[in-house]
Amino acid sequence: EAQLVESGGGLVQPGGSLRLSCAASGFTFRSYWMSWVRQVPGKGLEWVADIKQDGSDKYYVDSVRGRFTILRDNAKNSLYLQMNSLRAEDTAIYYCARDSSQGSGWFFDYWGQGTLVTVSS
Amino acid sequence: DIQMTQSPSSLSASVGDRVTITCQASQDINNHLNWYQQKLGKAPKLLIYDASNLATGVPSRFSGSGSGTDFTFTINSLQPEDIATYYCQTYGNYVYTFGQGTKLEIK
Numbered sequence: 039e040a041q042l043v044e045s046g047g048g049l050v051q052p053g054g055s056l057r058l059s060c061a062a063s064g065f066t067f068r069s070y071w072m073s074w075v076r077q078v079p080g081k082g083l084e085w086v087a088d089i090k091q092d093g094s095d096k097y098y099v100d101s102v103r104g105r106f107t108i109l110r111d112n113a114k115n116s117l118y119l120q121m122n123s124l125r126a127e128d129t130a131i132y133y134c135a136r137d138s139s140q141g142s143g144w145f146f147d148y149w150g151q152g153t154l155v156t157v158s159s
Numbered sequence: 160d161i162q163m164t165q166s167p168s169s170l171s172a173s174v175g176d177r178v179t180i181t182c183q184a185s186q187d188i189n190n191h192l193n194w195y196q197q198k199l200g201k202a203p204k205l206l207i208y209d210a211s212n213l214a215t216g217v218p219s220r221f222s223g224s225g226s227g228t229d230f231t232f233t234i235n236s237l238q239p240e241d242i243a244t245y246y247c248q249t250y251g252n253y254v255y256t257f258g259q260g261t262k263l264e265i266k
Binding site: 073075082083084085088097099133138140141142143144145146147149150151152 | 189190191192193195197201202203204205208209212214246248249250253254255256257258259260
């Protein structure tokens with residue numbers, strides 16, 4: 039069965055940088071779009087970014103475009119989120135998720151357990 | 160971007176009750192509507208995709224319906240383990256959008 043394990047979260051000062059990682063197993067990683075989704079503790083879900091199978095296409099939510107970069111290494115079955123110029127409002131649990139489709143609609147069929155990022159001085 | 164309006168924001172029901180949550184899209188999204196369950200401290204779990212298709216391993220008491228802009232998620236015969244927050248989600252114009260969530264409690 040597919041498994042996603044995030045790492046790299048922690049406490050960082052405003053304006054700082056952090057790189058999240060997601061290790062994938064149990065499926066052919068290079069065949070899937072992948073996403074990052076975040077959640078402020080106690081609040082709702084917000085999609086952050088996704089990346090095409092070969093890394094050639096990437097999309098971002100407006101609030102992180104230009105500050106965050108989504109990356110992948112298919113040889114290592116790994117997804118990354120490079121987060122720069124971090125703000126207090128980026129504080130959240132960050133989930134790695136697999137994009138999937140059975141036709142024309144898109145959804146997330148597997149999720150990691152999440153990693154907490156706290157931006158505070 | 161597509162906006163999703165989910166209601167109610169919270170709901171209290173008894174074991175055995177039928178529970179209904181609605182989600183309205185700001186524009187026609189065909190059947191591109193999915194439902195997730197998130198238990199406290201856990202990652203979301205896909206329950207329904209493409210408005211009415213049950214994800215693998217999901218109990219048949221969960222169901223979804225709708226098309227266009229109006230969608231419904233139903234739990235028939237609520238069980239204690241269904242305590243969770245439920246989210247709708249769609250995709251359009253290269254953006255994924257979630258509803259605000261419905262927190263379900265047992266009376």
